[in-house]
Amino acid sequence: MTTHNTDNYIQDNSKFKNCPFLDFSIEENRTKLSNEISKLITQAKKDFFSVTSIYKNHSIKTNSIERINSLPEDSSILFTKTIEATTEDCEVALETLKSYFPTWSKTQIETRVKVLESASKIMQERRFELTALLCLEAGKPWSDADGEFCEAVDFLEYYALQAKSLFLKTKMGTIQGEDNFYFYEPRGVALVICPWNFPLAIPCGMFSAAIVTGNPAILKPSEETPLIGKRLYEIFLEAGLPKEASAFIPGKGEIVGDYMSRDVRVSTIVFTGSKEVGLKLIKVGGDTKKGQTHVKRIISEMGGKNSIIIDSDADLDEAVRGTIISAFSYTGQKCSACSKVFIVGEETYLKFRERISAALLSLKVGPTSESANTVGPVINEEAQKRIEKTIAEGKLRGATVSETKLSEDVKKRGNFVCPVVLENLSLSDTISTDEIFGPVLSMYMVESFEEGVKFATLSEYRLTGGVYSRSPKNIDYAYREFNVGNLYINRQCTGALVYRQPFGGAHMSGMGSKAGGPDYLIQFTVPRVVTENTIRRGFAPTS
Amino acid sequence: MSKELEIKIIALGKAILEGSKKRELHILSPLGFVDKLLESSLNNAELKIALFRFVDVMPSLKNSKEIVSHLEEYFLEIAKKSNIIKLIIKLSKLPILREIVSTLAKTQINSISKKFILGESPTEALYKLAKLKTKNRKYTVDLLGEAALSGAESEEYFFRYKELIKILSANSQIKGDNEDSPVNISIKLSSLYESTNPLNFEQSVLKLSEKLSSLFRLVKESKGTAFVDMEDSSLVDITLAVVKNVLTKEEFSNYKKFGIVLQAYLKRTEKDLDNILDWIKNERKTQIQIRLVKGAYWDTEFMSSISNGWDCPVFIEKTHSDFNYEKLSYKLLNNTKYVYPAFASHNIRSLSNAICIASELKLEKHDFEIQTLYGMGEEFKDELVARGFSVREYAPVGKMLPGMAYLVRRLLENTANEGFLRRVSFDKISDLDELLKAPSIYNLAHDLESNNKEFNLVKNNGNNDNS
Structure with missing residues (x-):
């Protein structure tokens, strides 16, 4: 029946199993998470959670800058106080890591794998505490926070499993008298620069990949979410990661991030975040300094401007539900989020418009400390202002289809933005081209499915995409022509799972590497080959 | 279970099958x-x-x-x-x-x-409902529709249910003498509140209780009956809480004709039934109706539990659902003081079992009823009616587009490898002893073992048998 090229394939038989989501239909799970959230709020109201740099030989400096973050959902709750790292901190940390590289790189792979496995175990013991922290510090709705927790555990388990086989030597060829071994070695100090939108899972994935492949690593959390970063780093230390092999450096990207990315001691920069910063890192990292003994590798995962195409024969129950999840879960602050929807034909456009328009009024927007809210605040006031300005301008150039109403009370309390659906915007409008990272969806009518694919791939970004169709021919067409990093057919375009949906995009979305996929760890290594001539005086051992 | 009872169950099952055979069986009539x-x-x-x-x-x-x-x-x-x-x-x-x-x-x-579908609107359905009456069958009407994704859409459902009650109660054509009210409806809670989900538990229970109370009030005014359908397993707690909530209200505390549906394929159902019985005994003190079904979402429950990494909430082996059905049948029939059971199945073995237990317990034929799906297993129904049992058909009303999901489910059941109807009429299994044999006893150890097996989805696709 299906004609797309899936007739010939290899079935992967990895034993990996994803961490099960919490079943929130079980009351106990709801109660536990609710209790942890209350506990954190009570604590924060008493005193800030404080965050400082952690590394070997750390001494308190006097010239540090303090940063205070309030909760995205409630600006009256001052949540964290960070003593931001300085370039002096970076110096000490880099030197320690550099000198420990020979030791860490030669540590038994079993030992390094053990760190990840122990970290996974500790994390699972603290599941509710960590999930609660995601709900608060990152402003994540419960399901999203739980999904992120699982993803973090998945990265640890999956990379641990991958590393075991990656570091087995491969013998090349069967020629008698000659042994050829192909194997991977660590690259050197890795700098891990983290985003705030997945402050547990993404840092956990990038950092654990560097560590398990034998590279000492610096974890730089986002300024917005330092506490989750600190918790994560502490878990690694508890799991047996030597302090000499790692450092936790919270601070400003423009200061410590920039300083370290230029440093000759850094071999690999691993980044997830905006296109602007990603491209800058690629430039800075490519600028080889005098005395530098290697070419830096930059693994950069950047933004997305993702589309869903609704075919004229789509199941609208599924399409409306899936589009809402894709566009508005975590307030559109996922790089995988859908921000454009192309609908085939006027009849379907109008029906879809009517249904999504009504459904938007039923979206539960509010504090994510409460379980019922599926759309939370945006990360900070600056983002709120920026997104609101974008929406206001967009409304003038296009037209508003629907907008969720929010009580003034909620709006005043935190960084809330009303989810909105717009239409009548041209494809070259900035709303149609730029990553907004907020709860904004724009609708476009197209003549045909093919036209939908054509418009959806106009973007410089190619991260995710979605298709709702029941036409085997059109699904086949999307397989071939809708060339984004992760294409989802008849489901939402967010929520990739480690191993099952390795995640990442090419073009301006990144270097094309897939987090949580089979090729990820290799990027942190250098392949080597050793060839030995085993013939002595015409005599060689038989293999 | 005693040997004599088992012999009786098989004998009755054979008699029903033999009797139905004379009425000529088809999965579907030869339409084209x-x-x-x-x-x-x-x-x-x-x-x-x-x-x-x-x-x-x-x-x-x-x-x-x-x-x-x-x-x-x-x-x-x-x-x-x-x-x-x-x-x-x-x-x-x-x-x-x-x-x-x-x-x-x-x-x-x-x-x-x-x-399988009565018509696009309640008015359109009346003709077929009247026709059912001539066959001495009863009915319960439910509504098909698109998923309620917004307040506007759930309001529309609410309106449709109210209209359904109004149209049924106003119709003299279908007002039967064997039943005191023409109103008998089945309600899906998720259609009445668009944000029904466990993470919104309190609000879900609150909003749904309000809506259900209004509908129950109308049903009660017309002396009718209403069942609350059971949907996917994540909504069981909400459904039970809402029903208890509403039925504890004073205005409904003495009214016996409200019911709930329990699914035998869920591992949790026995415990749920125990809790319901305790609640009736200790708090409500008035009978309710309970429709016992096997469960219609087996594939979805199975696949989503695998995908989420959860323990499977349903029995993996069909025979264990059948076993649980018989176990729960016994419990229901043993408690007819508190519940009026409705055995909803097309599996003659399951029905024969219930009937035989009822007669062991010296119950009357009107102490329980049999429920079937409209459009399926016609011949069985006639035979059961002829034998003096009360047969009620679950009959949907709704438009073609949203009706398709229901239709596909019915077709799946009709064609499921392990489905009773298919085995009788398509596979033409003539060994009635094999067809009617007792389901395998279920025990936890066995189930755990099955849970650990790597299941072949394709192989298990045949397990979708609500009958």
Whole structure:
């Protein structure tokens, strides 16, 4: 029946199993998470959670800058106080890591794998505490926070499993008298620069990949979410990661991030975040300094401007539900989020418009400390202002289809933005081209499915995409022509799972590497080959 | 279970089957080529998927061009092996014949859906309901529709339920003497509040209690009956909480004709039933109705639990659901002071078991009833009615487009490998002892073992048997 090229394939038989989501239909799970959230709020109201740099030989400096973050959902709750790292901190940390590289790189792979496995175990013991922290510090709705927790555990388990086989030597060829071994070695100090939108899972994935492949690593959390970063780093230390092999450096990207990315001691920069910063890192990292003994590798995962195409024969129950999840879960602050929807034909456009328009009024927007809210605040006031300005301008150039109403009370309390659906915007409008990272969806009518694919791939970004169709021919067409990093057919375009949906995009979305996929760890290594001539005086051992 | 009882169950089962046989059994009446396709799809997994997917998408297709292109897309591969399909596709390429083929496909699917769905609106349904009465069958009407994704859509459902009650109660044509009210409806809670979900538990219970109370009030005014359907397993707690909430209200505390549905395929159901019985004994003190079904979402429950990494909430082996059904039947019949049981199944073994237990317990035929699905297993129903049992049909009302999901589920059941109906009428299993044999005893150890097995989804697809 299906004609797309899936007739010939290899079935992967990895034993990996994803961490099960919490079943929130079980009351106990709801109660536990609710209790942890209350506990954190009570604590924060008493005193800030404080965050400082952690590394070997750390001494308190006097010239540090303090940063205070309030909760995205409630600006009256001052949540964290960070003593931001300085370039002096970076110096000490880099030197320690550099000198420990020979030791860490030669540590038994079993030992390094053990760190990840122990970290996974500790994390699972603290599941509710960590999930609660995601709900608060990152402003994540419960399901999203739980999904992120699982993803973090998945990265640890999956990379641990991958590393075991990656570091087995491969013998090349069967020629008698000659042994050829192909194997991977660590690259050197890795700098891990983290985003705030997945402050547990993404840092956990990038950092654990560097560590398990034998590279000492610096974890730089986002300024917005330092506490989750600190918790994560502490878990690694508890799991047996030597302090000499790692450092936790919270601070400003423009200061410590920039300083370290230029440093000759850094071999690999691993980044997830905006296109602007990603491209800058690629430039800075490519600028080889005098005395530098290697070419830096930059693994950069950047933004997305993702589309869903609704075919004229789509199941609208599924399409409306899936589009809402894709566009508005975590307030559109996922790089995988859908921000454009192309609908085939006027009849379907109008029906879809009517249904999504009504459904938007039923979206539960509010504090994510409460379980019922599926759309939370945006990360900070600056983002709120920026997104609101974008929406206001967009409304003038296009037209508003629907907008969720929010009580003034909620709006005043935190960084809330009303989810909105717009239409009548041209494809070259900035709303149609730029990553907004907020709860904004724009609708476009197209003549045909093919036209939908054509418009959806106009973007410089190619991260995710979605298709709702029941036409085997059109699904086949999307397989071939809708060339984004992760294409989802008849489901939402967010929520990739480690191993099952390795995640990442090419073009301006990144270097094309897939987090949580089979090729990820290799990027942190250098392949080597050793060839030995085993013939002595015409005599060689038989293999 | 005693040996004598087992002998009686099989004897009664045989008698019902023999009696039904004289009434000639068909899975589907010989209506035309879609029927023929359905029949041949029973042994052809590829054709079955293509056919069901086509049926599913059909109502959303806007014109004959779309219908014909989908026909071709779905059946192209299969056409290479089947001459009749090859011919249809070839013919449909001719512009003159395109209209004919698409109209034909449309009318075929329409006529199949008419077998299972009463009509597009309650008024349209009245004729068929009256017809049921002439066959001495009763009914409970439910509404089909798109998922309620917004406040506007759940309000519309609420309105439709109210209208359904109004139209049924006003109709003298179907007002039967064997039943004191023409109102008997089944309600799906998720359609009444768009944000029904466990993370919104308190609000869900609150909002749904309000809506359900209003509907129950109307039903009570017309002396009618209402069941609250059970949906997917994540909503069981909410459903139970809402029903208890509403039925504890004073205005309903003495009214016996409200009911709830329990699914035997859920491992948790026995405990739920115990809790319900305790609640009736200790708090409500008035009888309620309980419809016992096997459960209609087996594949979804199974696949989503695997996908989420959760323990499977349903019994993996069909025979264990059957076993649990019999176990729960016994418990219900043992508590007729507190519950009026309705045994909803098309499995003659399951029904025979309930009937025989009832007679062991010296219960009367009106102490319980049998429920079936409208449009399925006609011959059994006549036989059961002839034997003096009360037979009620679960009959949906709704438009073609949203009706398709229901229709596909019915077709799946009709064609499920392990389905009772299929085994009788298509596989023509003549060994009645085999067909009617007792289900395997379920114990936890066995179940855990099955849970650990790597399941072949395709192999298990046949487990979708609500009958």
